[in-house]
Amino acid sequence: MADVAADPAVNGEPSAExxxxxxxxxxxxxxxxxxxxxxxxxxxGSVFGLIGPNGAxxxxxxxxxxxxxxxxxxxxxxxxxxxxxxxxxxxKRIGYMPDxxxxxxxxxxxxxxxxxxxxYRVPRREWDGVVDGLLELVDLGVKRDAMVNxxxxxxxxxxxxxxALVHDPEILILDEPASGLDPRARIELRVLIGELRAxxxxxxxxxxxxxxxxxxxxxxxxxxAGKLLxxxxxAGIQEQLGRGRTVTVRFADGSSEEFPVAGDDEQAELLHRxxxxxxxxxxxxxxxxxxxxxxxxxxxEGTVQ
Amino acid sequence: xxxxxEVIEAADPPDPSPRRRWRPRVNPxxxxxxxxxxxxGRTAIILSVFLGLxxxxxxxxxxxxxxxxxxxxxxxxxxxxxxxxxxxxSVGRSMFEFVLFFLLLLVIFIVPGIASGAIAGERERQxxxxxxxxxxxxxxxxxxxxxxxxxxxFLLVIAAVPMLAATYLLGGVNLDTVxxxxxxxxxxxxxxxxxxxxxxxxxxxxxxATVVAYVFTFLLVGGTLILFAAAAAVDASRxxxxxxxxxxxxxxxxxxxxxxxxxxxxxxxxxxxxPFNPLRELNEYFDGLEIFPGGPGGQLVAFDPRTGREVxxxxxxxxxxxxxxxxxxxxxxxxxxxxxxxxxxxxxxxxVER
Numbered sequence: 231m232a233d234v235a236a237d238p239a240v241n242g243e244p245s246a247e248x249x250x251x252x253x254x255x256x257x258x259x260x261x262x263x264x265x266x267x268x269x270x271x272x273x274x275g276s277v278f279g280l281i282g283p284n285g286a287x288x289x290x291x292x293x294x295x296x297x298x299x300x301x302x303x304x305x306x307x308x309x310x311x312x313x314x315x316x317x318x319x320x321x322k323r324i325g326y327m328p329d330x331x332x333x334x335x336x337x338x339x340x341x342x343x344x345x346x347x348x349x350y351r352v353p354r355r356e357w358d359g360v361v362d363g364l365l366e367l368v369d370l371g372v373k374r375d376a377m378v379n380x381x382x383x384x385x386x387x388x389x390x391x392x393x394a395l396v397h398d399p400e401i402l403i404l405d406e407p408a409s410g411l412d413p414r415a416r417i418e419l420r421v422l423i424g425e426l427r428a429x430x431x432x433x434x435x436x437x438x439x440x441x442x443x444x445x446x447x448x449x450x451x452x453x454x455a456g457k458l459l460x461x462x463x464x465a466g467i468q469e470q471l472g473r474g475r476t477v478t479v480r481f482a483d484g485s486s487e488e489f490p491v492a493g494d495d496e497q498a499e500l501l502h503r504x505x506x507x508x509x510x511x512x513x514x515x516x517x518x519x520x521x522x523x524x525x526x527x528x529x530x531e532g533t534v535q
Numbered sequence: 536x537x538x539x540x541e542v543i544e545a546a547d548p549p550d551p552s553p554r555r556r557w558r559p560r561v562n563p564x565x566x567x568x569x570x571x572x573x574x575x576g577r578t579a580i581i582l583s584v585f586l587g588l589x590x591x592x593x594x595x596x597x598x599x600x601x602x603x604x605x606x607x608x609x610x611x612x613x614x615x616x617x618x619x620x621x622x623x624x625s626v627g628r629s630m631f632e633f634v635l636f637f638l639l640l641l642v643i644f645i646v647p648g649i650a651s652g653a654i655a656g657e658r659e660r661q662x663x664x665x666x667x668x669x670x671x672x673x674x675x676x677x678x679x680x681x682x683x684x685x686x687x688x689f690l691l692v693i694a695a696v697p698m699l700a701a702t703y704l705l706g707g708v709n710l711d712t713v714x715x716x717x718x719x720x721x722x723x724x725x726x727x728x729x730x731x732x733x734x735x736x737x738x739x740x741x742x743x744a745t746v747v748a749y750v751f752t753f754l755l756v757g758g759t760l761i762l763f764a765a766a767a768a769v770d771a772s773r774x775x776x777x778x779x780x781x782x783x784x785x786x787x788x789x790x791x792x793x794x795x796x797x798x799x800x801x802x803x804x805x806x807x808x809x810p811f812n813p814l815r816e817l818n819e820y821f822d823g824l825e826i827f828p829g830g831p832g833g834q835l836v837a838f839d840p841r842t843g844r845e846v847x848x849x850x851x852x853x854x855x856x857x858x859x860x861x862x863x864x865x866x867x868x869x870x871x872x873x874x875x876x877x878x879x880x881x882x883x884x885x886x887v888e889r
Contacts, residue, residue: 290888296668297883299884322670328665337567390665
């Protein structure tokens with residue numbers, strides 16, 4: 231197994247610049263370590279993906295960050311606050327979307343968001359503006375008066391995201407937001423998360439769908455059996471692993487070749503050389519090998535606790 | 536024109552008055568529950584069945600009690616009839632106690648049913664975690680659920696007031712008694728709501744919480760009587776004469792509590808027909824007093840062997856050893872304990888994922 235150490239704050243104190251800083255986090259259930267010595271630092275404005283198989287400790291970690299679960303040991307700071315000592319301060323600053331989407335019967339979409347606005351103590355006079363804005367953001371404006379239980383799963387998931395945003399948090403914690411969604415709903419969710427990032431939100435997301443994370447995330451952490459195996463940008467992890475990137479090029483004459491490249495610059499240089507210098511007719515230029523899925527498979531062992 | 540616009544734009548928004556700022560917040564869970572209940576047809580169905588049963592009780596009681604020569608206080612020629620007046624008062628009192636008794640039974644039956652899904656239902660629907668991730672504390676969520684159940688209870692009891700008022704018109708009860716009856720039924724309902732929400736937070740599944748809440752309520756009603764009878768049997772087997780089991784065993788019994796709260800008219804020997812009478816007699820029988828016709832002209836007197844003194848029959852009725860205040864204390868303590876246990880179990884950050 232490629233046991234790549236987490237690059238930030240492995241043994242030291244979490245850095246002050248991070249909105250989420252975790253050091254030596256451990257959560258035990260009897261003798262079972264659900265999270266075992268986790269170190270993480272998440273800079274503001276990033277989309278950070280937590281990857282791992284079932285039972286890796288992703289949801290447990292997210293629950294601890296959301297001040298819902300008490301860790302056995304370790305140091306956790308969310309926007310500078312300890313979720314155990316100042317849970318309300320943490321909850322003011324995070325929007326949490328659990329993996330299960332529960333809804334209330336007999337409530338309209340607008341009323342559902344108003345209920346959570348009141349639960350987050352958003353002033354009454356702001357409710358209409360907040361609800362309208364959020365429904366527009368998640369593209370549910372026309373469903374304001376629809377009953378929540380009449381929405382499709384994808385719509386419910388978007389409504390759940392709107393709920394997590396109702397108090398305008400700095401950080402969004404999304405636990406498996408794409409699970410059970412059809413391809414269209416996944417694409418819509420991805421676009422939405424991109425919009426949130428553009429709004430300056432920090433997004434912490436866990437998912438099994440690695441291709442989704444690869445496109446969305448600025449950094450990832452790979453967990454297995456409660457342990458952090460690797461963290462950083464996908465390219466950075468590949469470099470730490472000593473794995474080169476390859477590019478597959480298909481030419482107009484039907485032939486194809488594979489080129490090793492060290493990074494984005496070298497990849498751009500290759501394309502320029504093939505097309506502009508050598509004058510070859512390129513019909514396909516595709517990055518191959520060492521994608522997130524391959525990376526994940528190479529790092530993890532499929533250990534089940 | 537421009538200047539006017541500038542003036543308007545420059546004006547600071549008026550400070551909210553202290554009174555506005557002070558305005559209390561409605562618990563969000565309560566507001567949501569009321570909205571959902573008002574929208575569904577369940578509330579209307581429960582209320583209709585509830586009132587239907589009470590009306591049937593009132594009608595049957597009236598028929599049964601008035602059929603034996605009862606009347607409205609006037610004879611068949613329209614003249615004042617003191618015997619009928621007396622009888623009317625007795626019928627009024629009996630009807631009041633029958634209606635109150637069935638009101639209490641319905642409250643005992645309905646409240647655990649509506650409150651048992653409070654927290655366990657949120658857990659099952661997977662809506663509890665998103666709610667706990669907000670700024671509402673677990674206690675506030677539970678309190679909102681209690682309030683929602685209590686509001687529903689008030690709705691039931693207020694809907695039943697006209698029926699209690701009808702019995703009041705027949706005489707035999709005064710306003711204090713009516714208020715005491717309503718207040719005691721409400722107190723039982725509130726305590727059951729708090730305790731059931733506690734069970735709902737303690738237990739994971741709605742079904743289990745519902746069964747436990749009903750078993751617990753049954754134990755309060757029937758279990759205390761069985762326990763009391765068992766204690767009396769133990770006393771009797773030890774040769775204690777008279778058998779003197781601790782009456783505090785009956786303090787949690789809601790029927791005993793309401794019976795004690797409304798007091799009674801007459802004496803143990805001539806009291807109007809009432810479903811509360813068996814418990815009242817039990818209470819008096821075991822209060823340790825000995826009653827015998829030892830007074831002048833064979834009048835009944837009571838003797839308390841513990842003090843060695845004679846007690847007047849008035850004292851016999853007023854001085855029951857089990858006071859309704861014991862029940863209130865018991866309900867308050869049990870409600871607080873179960874609410875706290877439920878909060879302790881459901882609170883976040885939790886030790887284990889739920």
